[in-house]
């Protein structure tokens with residue numbers, strides 16, 4: 001679907017992409033990187049909107065340097081920032097975008113209604129966009145990216161500005177773009193955790209360089225960290241320590257880091273989760289010690305935190 005070969009983009013003061021080589025197949029792929037990693041720059045080059053300084057890239061087998069127009073006919077794009085006209089309705093806007101991509105009027109109206117229904121905006125479709133919530137605006141942006149039935153969509157930070165429920169809904173919608181319509185997706189985020197749940201494949205970039213490109217299952221195996229926080233009791237005045245010792249005796253790998261927990265509770269224990277059985281083991285251990293479980297959650301990693309110590313590979317093509 002997407003292939004880049006030693007792709008670089010240099011601005012006068014910054015190298016936004018640095019010899020990036022990767023190969024992305026069909027399905028839902030996450031492009032993860034901290035702010036400024038080069039995600040939006042890569043998307044603009046892949047759409048043929050901005051020239052690369054060096055190297056080459058193909059989207060759907062088309063060279064981005066010469067076939068930008070054809071690429072944009074077959075690829076949908078949801079930009080990161082708010083770019084919606086406030087005084088028109090979702091229907092008017094999406095019909096307009098469908099017409100811009102070449103659909104005749106009747107087909108544009110029909111596809112708009114279908115797409116707005118799919119993104120969950122059907123009831124609200126005649127209200128002006130200016131009165132929409134952030135989540136609704138993100139859905140309009142998603143709808144306009146899908147309306148011309150592309151083979152592939154680029155979604156730039158679609159969960160930005162959303163609360164946890166809105167994020168989950170958007171991630172579910174993105175998954176269905178692929179499962180219901182067979183459209184492949186490249187979705188960017190600065191949170192690896194949320195893409196783990198949605199994507200088949202994850203590409204991580206940092207400072208414009210490729211850090212890693214692998215299937216999501218490979219990631220989750222190495223990344224599943226469980227954060228556990230317990231209360232103290234008279235019998236166990238340092239509850240965290242008691243749990244740590246009991247879990248270590250049961251063969252659970254504990255990570256060195258601890259951090260402050262909620263007021264009144266102990267410190268946070270970080271441990272490696274190998275699967276559902278780790279959750280059961282923690283719950284049973286805490287109960288046997290007579291402690292209260294304040295929280296047990298899978299850690300959502302901030303990408304810069306996870307990868308800051310890893311050396312960047314010279315050139316990696318993983319797929």
Ligand SMILES: Nc1ncnc2c1ncn2[C@@H]1O[C@H](COP(=O)(O)OP(=O)(O)OP(=O)(O)O)[C@@H](O)[C@H]1O
Nearest residue numbers: 011014015016033034035036037038039040041042
């Ligand atoms: N037109 C431009 N002129 C100069 N520098 C730019 C330009 N566009 C991007 N950059 C720089 O290139 C680097 C990569 O930016 P880019 O927008 O691609 O990052 P990003 O990963 O998409 O992050 P964000 O999510 O914050 O947009 C940044 O240092 C940015 O300041």
